[in-house]
Amino acid sequence: MTTADENELLVHTGPGTPGGNLMRRYWHPVALSEELPPGGAPLPIRVLSEDLVLFRDEAGRPGLLHRACPHRCADLSYGRLEDGGLRCLYHGWLFDVAGNCLEQPGEPAGSTYKDEVRAVAYPCHEVGGLIFAYMGGGAAPEMPEYEFLNVGEAHRYVHRSDLECNYLQSLEGNIDPVHLSYLHRPHKRADARAVPGSDDKSADMYYAEDRAPRLDLEHTEYGIRIFSVRNSGPENQYVRVTNFIMPNSAAIVGQEGRVNEGYAVHWHVPIDDTHNMRFDLVINRVNPIDKVKYRSREANLYGPDGKEERRARNRYFQDREAMKTENFTGMGRSFNVHDAFASESQGPVHDRTREHLATSDRIIVQARRQLIEGIEAVQDGREPLGVIRDPDKRDRSELVVMSQVVPRTLDYKDAWKSMVPRQSAAE
Ligand code: FES
Ligand SMILES: [Fe+2]
CATH class of the missing domain: 2.102.10.10 (Rieske [2Fe-2S] iron-sulphur domain)
Known part of the structure; x- marks a missing residue:
């Protein structure tokens, strides 16, 4: 469990706070x-x-x-x-x-x-x-060489939205693979894209069929590599590889292009302790992104009148009929709205002592631990995880996102290395 003292360390990011001092190293x-x-x-x-x-x-x-x-x-x-x-x-x-x-x-x-x-x-x-x-003192660290920042302009889409809650609870939604089987679930197949290695199944079909994925992780130089493994018949398993990036972003599968052509990054920057900016970066390293399509998807952020945004004050325009016919939440099709509901409804600053953490929260627990270790590193005068001072160590090509069916005989912890072509930046 997360104690009251730990929660205090994690949620405050203003000047002079331990959490704020950590944030200011990046x-x-x-x-x-x-x-x-x-x-x-x-x-x-x-x-x-x-x-x-x-x-x-x-x-x-x-x-x-x-x-x-x-x-x-x-x-x-x-x-x-x-x-x-x-x-x-x-x-x-x-x-x-x-x-x-x-x-x-x-x-x-x-x-x-x-x-x-x-x-x-x-x-x-x-x-x-x-x-x-x-925003830290002294010389700025190196900017990591992330693929998602270095693809050409035609291969990326960026969007910003603001959330009315502490950054960490918004961030935690991105490193919680289990919620995909619930919060974002459509009633019909919504994703036309087949997962590589599957028999024409889409990711949302796997989420619906196996709602208790096995979670596993590896600690990396940037944060945590997250494995979520779902059943796919007797021979195979459906494996997703996503990432927690210290201290406040995540690289996840997303909905762009054909599966594994790209991915999405959600970066949650504290405005103050009760608000955060969510930056969405979507990349496709193979094909240019259809930005018109993404701009029209933003319309999904709005309620039935097409004018007012779905927010807590209007209960995200939740529609009980749509909960029977369209999707799990009845809050429209935008994942951003579902995520806003989940994190904002935890309160302006989530009190983690009220939780009952379960097996399915394993990644969340590890990410909180990494953040607290980062806070301790800064307090001890050491660099926290992921801060780069050596320009020769900027490479972040080991940050890989994957959605794939792989044979059960293959160790999924190696699958991303052998089955995904090296993800390198498109020019
Ligand atoms: S120049 Fe006087 S207040 Fe800015
Ligand atoms: Fe989500």
């Missing part, structure tokens, strides 16, 4: 690139309980500063983008993406006071259609 996405087009308005954002402004200077470089101007704390997100930085509206002080104060036009000629003032600035890095920030 790069996190803070916005989609498309949210900040060249010349676009600065974005007021909140990340890890800090109020920030994200902006792009005239050279196109993203910058992330504390939102309160260092002078007398007016909101910099209202500022003007000009002269190589962001200019505060109140008295015209000008800051660049590194936090340098370039101008203080109200000060006497010859004043050097601007050289003594800095805005708190966090390094940014743009890759994979996302703007990442490093």
